[in-house]
Amino acid sequence: MTRHNSYTDLLIIGAGPAGLMAACWASQYAMTTRLIDQKSERTKAGHADGINSRTMEILDSFGVADVVMRQAVGNMDASYWGLDENTGHIRRIKCQPSQPQELSRFDQMLLNQGAIEQILIDYLHSKGRVHVERGRKAEDLELPDGSDQNGDDAFPVHVRVISANGEDGQSDNAEVIHARYVIACDGAQSWTSAQLNVDSDVWKTESTWGVMDIVPDTDFPDIRRACAIQSGDGGSMMVVPRENNLVRFYLQMNGGEGRSPNGPDKSEGSLEDLIDMAERALRPYKLAYKHCDWWSLYPIGRRLIKQYHVDRIFFAGDAAHTHSPKGGQGMNISMQDSYNLVWKIAAVITGSVDPAILETYQSERRPEAEQLMEFDTRLVYAYEEGSMEDGSEDGVEAVRDKYAGFMAGVAVTYSPSILVSNCESNTAVTRNIQLGKRLPSYLVVGQEDGCVVHLAQKLDSNGCWRLLIFSGDLHSPGIRDRLSRFAKEFSGRLNSQLGLQSTKISQVLETFLIHSSPRSSFDKSELLGLFHHFGTELGWDHAKTFADDPSYHGDTGQAYQQYGIDKQRGGLIVCRPDQHVGWTGDLEDVEGLEKYFSRFLIRRERA
């Protein structure tokens, strides 16, 4: 049989949130990427809708957070309602912020999954490197012999792809894509994991929930707040405000009796059943509706894949883990999976780092998914069995409080590895910064232009590593000498020890200086002298100097304090391309810095 062969550095199977995020990341790199999806169009309504703070930060690093904010609604209030035994009706027990404000510069947002997909598709279109190939279905998968995967065949994974309507499959025209690496984002019923017989841990439970997106007509006062509601006969319900006056309702269905082995289908309940249940749960308030955007029934089931990759095939999103939608985490953990993975694969493909870093995908993301399973189990239990009363230890509020950082997506802390230093003594330099955790962002002011920026805005997703040099006050005794020595030694070591040339290093590692002197107290020329070695050899760019100093708006000057960096001592921070902190140390610890990079950066001979 003749077949059409093609070659790509990276093949992504599935164009849901995980696959699209993977493609957005891949668009930053000089490599070829294919993205196939068997469906003919993106998600149209319903499905996931929660966007946590960390996902907003990631979307902002691609420059699309403001597009989301224009369409989405903010999830600000968390309101708890329980049964008033005197009246037999629900009453509000408390209303509080949906998460602590200091967690992130972004609030939680709510927007339907299809709109998120469209924003990522538009981003891909604007970059022009990767486009979604729809109606294309993977039909066969050939893996390299395990012993041979680093051998001659540079494109060892072979995936046979046909038209999703089956026509190509019958003809000689099926395409075989030869890929260096494959990311399977093909969802809960992952075809890829089935081909590879990947084992999962599975937790089955007996409860079934219904979900609907309607435009409600109601006098329930908290209809634009996220509510957890427990009523007596009405059962448990979760209410979430959404864009375009939509409101999402999650309703606990009656038991699991007579359910088909694959979970409920729509013959087991109707939209009218869901409306009836919601109306009962909301009493004494009224509920009616005219427009329903989407509805579904689902069993609560949890599954977590045992291995996050098989050879060069990696799993991300629902292909790796499934759980209930209660915590609004699914779309977030999925996108965060591929956000963790793709810069690593791309750095390996483009040749700058050791493939050993790919093992960190499983070591960093599976613990996160394990925590998700634990959180989801506790949250569902709280909805079904816990008490909504204030102070209850097994209630929804207690679970949400305990997991607030997790739910916001900002608490995730990757363990020590080839990519995360474990030198605890170094963290004394930056007391409030945790190795392995994404760098929190504070406002700083541009030394040269006076513009106020969030430091995170300088850490956008372009594939660069970042070295943040916190020098302290440049007028303190000795600081300038220390900084000058640092610049000289850093420049020398990265050239000679790592064999990196200036043109190369500035593509891989971007440097920022954040000083704590009054912005007006010195001129650029003084810094130019200071950074002579650095500047001439490593392309020091003065647009990358910032002051932790009050700005005209008065909203800056707290960064050192927030990071826990001493203004006399200063410190260095290395951020990975995904903004997680890989290394911290003193200005004098250039050797430690070099050792960190030498663990994974591939040494090149000097030209």
Add this chain to the structure above:
Amino acid sequence: MTRHNSYTDLLIIGAGPAGLMAACWASQYAMTTRLIDQKSERTKAGHADGINSRTMEILDSFGVADVVMRQAVGNMDASYWGLDENTGHIRRIKCQPSQPQELSRFDQMLLNQGAIEQILIDYLHSKGRVHVERGRKAEDLELPDGSDQNGDDAFPVHVRVISANGEDGQSDNAEVIHARYVIACDGAQSWTSAQLNVDSDVWKTESTWGVMDIVPDTDFPDIRRACAIQSGDGGSMMVVPRENNLVRFYLQMNGGEGRSPNGPDKSEGSLEDLIDMAERALRPYKLAYKHCDWWSLYPIGRRLIKQYHVDRIFFAGDAAHTHSPKGGQGMNISMQDSYNLVWKIAAVITGSVDPAILETYQSERRPEAEQLMEFDTRLVYAYEEGSMEDGSEDGVEAVRDKYAGFMAGVAVTYSPSILVSNCESNTAVTRNIQLGKRLPSYLVVGQEDGCVVHLAQKLDSNGCWRLLIFSGDLHSPGIRDRLSRFAKEFSGRLNSQLGLQSTKISQVLETFLIHSSPRSSFDKSELLGLFHHFGTELGWDHAKTFADDPSYHGDTGQAYQQYGIDKQRGGLIVCRPDQHVGWTGDLEDVEGLEKYFSRFLIRRERA
């Protein structure tokens, strides 16, 4: 000769910033709009680059401010340099904020005119109602007989349009566009005003300036700040930071001797001349360059059209006024012209208001242009003749300080007219709000969803008038009765006196309630009762209720104080579709409110 006839409600001639802004506004209305431009493409480089705070507010009202901010640079610092007589070199005299921070929620931004045009073109594309017809040139203009313009011919202005390359003009295929109204945005050499022999006031001066956009290689420390520089032999110079590491230089050329009557052309100076002059002016700092994006020479000349319209043909932007680029005002005043005009023309075309309001275009915009001429004269004089020393009364800094509100575009205050009430007693209700001025914006918190918004974000450019009801504290004695009476009376009067029906009024007038009670102290149901008359007949929407109360972020709760509204007394504010305040009054003054609207809203019979 046969000719192709077509019909449009509005014809816009010229697709520069003024014409594109006109088309963006026109896209909001149910009418037909054509936009022609004789050039084959948009501005590619150079030209205007200043975006003042008011323009940013306007762009935000179309939802595109964040797109601008991602491309532009902030203009934060204003730095003043003069001659140090001891050294014979320039020295920094002072550096200060480029404008007072309280003027607007947006800073001044800098971005080339072509990028702004592209953002407006993209907006038009996304709305899909109007597109730019390029390579189309107006060749002949027929005005209606003055006495007949309100007669039978609903499309009285006839504009013959041909291909800009002349081919159509020779054939029978030239198009004649019959328009109800025409807006001429065809620039400083306006073809339209020439056809109509429109008189202008003209001020000629003798100075010539050069302008260039380069990527400088320099050790001048303030190269990313807006600088006014006076050096001895080097003459006067203005330096402005720009996107993509570009910097704009404005240089005073030597006198005006031998200049051709139409001002200098490029034979009178070269880019190398400009570089030489800039290098001399910057000494002791060095200046070199590799890339020049654009350069030009221009005479300082001022011209202001005497009549802003002839019958149904209106002039906007450079077609109405020209001046020096010194103050960075040109693109702003131009876009603000058409932003003032189009909602009026559109309201007349779509039939809801009296054509008498069109006279306010001249009465509102020509005084603004007169002030521009005065400001420009003083600023150019300050650059050429004034002193840069601190405290100088004729220096650049003194002029910039005096005109700070004007330069930011937020000080413009339209005089009393059919559209701006002159009842001074009413302004006691809202002490810090000036009739005729755009409403300043402060943060408020959504009653139902807890989201923090700038009030201005609710006043987007969709053609609606807005009534802002500042009720005060709903728990104060008597407030609820006053509010209920207001709702009842307002609903009744606007129905019966103005003959507006509920479906109609909610399209024309949007209402917001901003109370000063703690957000958690009452529920929606209480308000529903209060606004019964309002709600059922006028479509009261509770997503439009806000609290002037601290939010979770702690950044709200100052609006009443900032507006100068007493929390016991409350007050009403009417904003025009362009956010300028048209009327203010007490909650009891429904009669005054009705009188205001009855001056221009066309009364309809009830269905």
